[in-house]
Amino acid sequence: MRLECGMSESGDSFQLFAGVCDACRATASKLEKSHILATYLRDVPRESLGIAVRFLAAQAFPPSSNRTLGVGGALVVESVRTVLNIDRTTLNHAFRAAGEIGEGISELWSLPGTNSLTLPLIQAGFDRIEAVGAQDAKRAVVIDLLRACSNREAVYLLKIILGDMRIGVSEGMVETAIAEAFESPLTEVRAARLLVGDLDAVAALAFERRLGEARFRPFNPLGYMLAQPTMTAAGAIDVLAKREAIAEDKYDGIRAQLHVRAGRVELFSRGSGTVTGSFPDIVQPLAKSDAAFVLDGEIVPMRIAADGAQITLPFSSLQKRLGRKTLTPRMLREAPCVYVAFDCLFDGADLLIDKPLRVRRERLAAIAAQHRSIVLGPQVPITNADALDAAFVAARNRRNEGLVIKQLDSLYTPGRRGDAWLKLKSHLPTLDVVVIGAERGHGKRRDVLSDVTFAVRRDDSDELVTLGKAYSGLTDVEIAALTERFTKETLEERGRYRIVRPSVVLEIAFDQITRSERHNSGYALRFPRIVRIREDKKPSDIDTLARVEQIYKSPDNLAVALDDAPPPDDVNQLSLFS
DNA sequence: GGTGCCTGCCC
DNA sequence: ATTCTGC
DNA sequence: GCAGAATGGGCAGGCACC
Numbered sequence: 129m130r131l132e133c134g135m136s137e138s139g140d141s142f143q144l145f146a147g148v149c150d151a152c153r154a155t156a157s158k159l160e161k162s163h164i165l166a167t168y169l170r171d172v173p174r175e176s177l178g179i180a181v182r183f184l185a186a187q188a189f190p191p192s193s194n195r196t197l198g199v200g201g202a203l204v205v206e207s208v209r210t211v212l213n214i215d216r217t218t219l220n221h222a223f224r225a226a227g228e229i230g231e232g233i234s235e236l237w238s239l240p241g242t243n244s245l246t247l248p249l250i251q252a253g254f255d256r257i258e259a260v261g262a263q264d265a266k267r268a269v270v271i272d273l274l275r276a277c278s279n280r281e282a283v284y285l286l287k288i289i290l291g292d293m294r295i296g297v298s299e300g301m302v303e304t305a306i307a308e309a310f311e312s313p314l315t316e317v318r319a320a321r322l323l324v325g326d327l328d329a330v331a332a333l334a335f336e337r338r339l340g341e342a343r344f345r346p347f348n349p350l351g352y353m354l355a356q357p358t359m360t361a362a363g364a365i366d367v368l369a370k371r372e373a374i375a376e377d378k379y380d381g382i383r384a385q386l387h388v389r390a391g392r393v394e395l396f397s398r399g400s401g402t403v404t405g406s407f408p409d410i411v412q413p414l415a416k417s418d419a420a421f422v423l424d425g426e427i428v429p430m431r432i433a434a435d436g437a438q439i440t441l442p443f444s445s446l447q448k449r450l451g452r453k454t455l456t457p458r459m460l461r462e463a464p465c466v467y468v469a470f471d472c473l474f475d476g477a478d479l480l481i482d483k484p485l486r487v488r489r490e491r492l493a494a495i496a497a498q499h500r501s502i503v504l505g506p507q508v509p510i511t512n513a514d515a516l517d518a519a520f521v522a523a524r525n526r527r528n529e530g531l532v533i534k535q536l537d538s539l540y541t542p543g544r545r546g547d548a549w550l551k552l553k554s555h556l557p558t559l560d561v562v563v564i565g566a567e568r569g570h571g572k573r574r575d576v577l578s579d580v581t582f583a584v585r586r587d588d589s590d591e592l593v594t595l596g597k598a599y600s601g602l603t604d605v606e607i608a609a610l611t612e613r614f615t616k617e618t619l620e621e622r623g624r625y626r627i628v629r630p631s632v633v634l635e636i637a638f639d640q641i642t643r644s645e646r647h648n649s650g651y652a653l654r655f656p657r658i659v660r661i662r663e664d665k666k667p668s669d670i671d672t673l674a675r676v677e678q679i680y681k682s683p684d685n686l687a688v689a690l691d692d693a694p695p696p697d698d699v700n701q702l703s704l705f706s
Numbered sequence: 707g708g709t710g711c712c713t714g715c716c717c
Numbered sequence: 718a719t720t721c722t723g724c
Numbered sequence: 725g726c727a728g729a730a731t732g733g734g735c736a737g738g739c740a741c742c
Contacts, residue, residue, distance in 0.1 A: 156723075156724080157724080158723090158724060158727085159724090196713080196714065196715095197713090198712090198713065198714080198738085199713085200712060200713050200714085201712085201713095202711080202712060202713085203712080203713090261738080261739080262739075262740095263712085263738090263739065263740075264740095292729090294728090294729075296723095296727090296728065296729090297728090298727070298728060298729090299727090300726075300727050300728080301727075301728085357719090380717075381717090382716065382717080383716095383717095397715080397716075398716085398717095399714090399715060399716070401715090403715095403716090443716085443717065443734095444734075444735080446716085446717095447716065447717080447734065447735050447736090448735065448736085449735095449736095450715075450716060450735070450736075451714085451715075451716085451735075451736045451737070452735095452736065452737090453736080453737070545725095545726095569730065569731080570729095570730070570731090571729065571730065572729075572730080573729090573730065573731090578730080578731080579730095579731075596732070596733080597731085597732065597733095598731085598732070599719090599720085599730065599731035599732065600719050600720040600721075600730075600731060600732080601719080601720060601721085602720090602721085603720095603721065603722090604721075604722080637719095638732095639717090639718085639719095640733095642733075642734080644733075644734085646733070646734085652732090652733060652734085653732080653733080654717080654718085654732080654733060654734090655717080655718055655719065655732065655733080656719095656732060656733085657719055657720070657731095657732085658720095707742105708741105708742085709740105709741085709742085710739105710740090710741090710742105711738105711739090711740085711741105712737105712738085712739085712740100713736105713737090713738085713739105714735105714736095714737095715734105715735090715736100716718095716733105716734085716735080717718050717732105717733085717734090718731100718732080718733100719730105719731085719732090720729105720730090720731090721728105721729090721730090722727105722728090722729090723726105723727095723728090724725105724726090724727090724728105
């Protein structure tokens with residue numbers, strides 16, 4: 129296809145980039161998107177290729193770099209307001225109509241653009257935004273960039289800054305395009321990305337036809353293997369189909385890869401970057417190791433009793449340590465963390481991901497035996513549904529979410545969610561709630577009331593107290609039907625939020641109940657989702673606050689620590705400050 | 707120094 | 718995190 | 725089956741403002 133991008137642009141012009149994005153936006157076909165992107169990538173100057181693929185995935189920096197802009201919606205809106213010199217209301221109206229900020233400014237944008245922006249120039253701007261601390265200074269750079277933008281350039285600049293393209297292109301599609309552009313098998317591109325990490329590195333290898341040379345190196349995190357959810361133990365047994373398997377506890381911690389080599393130690397979290405600094409109790413004992421290995425596991429807040437019994441603490445205690453600049457001895461005492469290792473991906477000089485789990489576990493056991501901050505969780509063979517049930521109960525008694533069931537002959541497939549690993553979680557009872565507020569969504573949900581606030585009843589009164597908001601679980605058809613109903617039953621509009629007559633009853637599932645100031649019930653739900661619309665129930669039939677409190681206090685609610693007196697144990701207390 | 711908003715990042 | 722949808 | 729999109733609660737740090 130021919131791209132309408134104006135006259136004779138160099139391959140790294142931002143105007144061209146915007147034109148390519150527009151072309152992708154115009155088609156729903158993935159094949160066509162790939163063709164468009166591949167054609168583009170082939171002609172991008174070599175030195176800008178990395179930036180191009182990064183920007184196409186709406187990344188301002190390589191994800192593994194730990195660098196961030198520190199610019200979000202609020203700062204962007206203020207910058208746009210300055211450049212266009214318009215009031216907030218007009219701007220908000222445009223954003224609401226478009227369903228997003230990026231596309232929203234297109235309607236209002238009158239600047240012609242200087243036709244001077246290039247990919248490296250934008251990248252240099254991002255570097256500067258990151259480097260300056262003050263919001264004023266960040267805003268000044270954004271404003272400078274915007275003033276040079278044409279209409280479509282402004283749209284995509286903001287989309288990259290906000291980290292969301294919404295044109296049906298994300299990392300996966302960019303990988304597909306790299307494969308097509310440089311005539312390499314997609315499988316090779318994927319494999320290379322899982323080994324080397326960032327898209328720019330993969331594009332460079334593909335460009336040089338050296339994808340096959342991609343090699344794993346410690347301190348370059350691999351993709352994580354993920355588990356497929358299963359609802360029931362019987363279902364899990366079915367999927368296993370008599371293949372040998374083991375069950376491990378499913379921990380509510382932070383999934384992390386532990387890389388160790390020549391005295392250097394890093395903990396990589398799933399999203400991007402390292403969390404090494406937050407867990408000296410895990411890292412410090414490893415600092416003197418001269419071994420080289422990469423493990424997969426979970427950072428877990430845990431008390432280990434003198435007899436070795438493992439009791440997991442609530443996730444919130446772990447979260448208090450995440451991102452901390454300074455850790456006090458008290459924090460380490462109150463939220464002691466261990467690294468529960470469950471896989472070994474690299475040992476000595478051997479990448480083990482293509483070896484079966486049973487082999488990887490042997491290597492793991494040998495490593496764990498030598499390092500006291502690497503803990504192995506309980507592991508039981510699964511032969512039948514009874515064994516699975518027993519393991520599940522044991523896991524719950526250790527205050528863990530459930531089980532992950534793994535086939536012993538399976539290989540480690542980074543970045544994939546397959547049947548080789550199954551996760552089986554326990555479920556709290558659901559709650560019947562009533563919708564009392566609704567809001568429009570974003571993007572394709574901009575014209576529907578997809579975002580609902582729900583409430584339960586305070587006992588012995590008619591008062592409704594809010595408990596949370598929910599988004600997922602309804603189909604587009606159901607959302608459309610509810611939108612019509614909420615529109616009819618609107619009592620009052622308060623900006624974007626509308627109060628609706630309490631009439632729609634929903635059944636809500638969730639993972640935990642926490643104490644919270646966010647909603648006026650004093651409670652909030654973790655991972656709320658709509659199970660179904662209860663057409664058969666009236667608002668008078670919904671659950672009460674007492675019911676919420678009852679579930680909150682139930683032993684299955686892992687948000688609450690067991691209030692047994694904490695055992696006076698020193699087993700996993702490290703004297704970092706002595 | 708206290709408070710509140712914004713951002714990023716865990717689940 | 719979970720869930721739905723289009724390819 | 726996969727990729728993309730849309731959405732929840734909660735924590736810490738950094739900054740703006742009083």
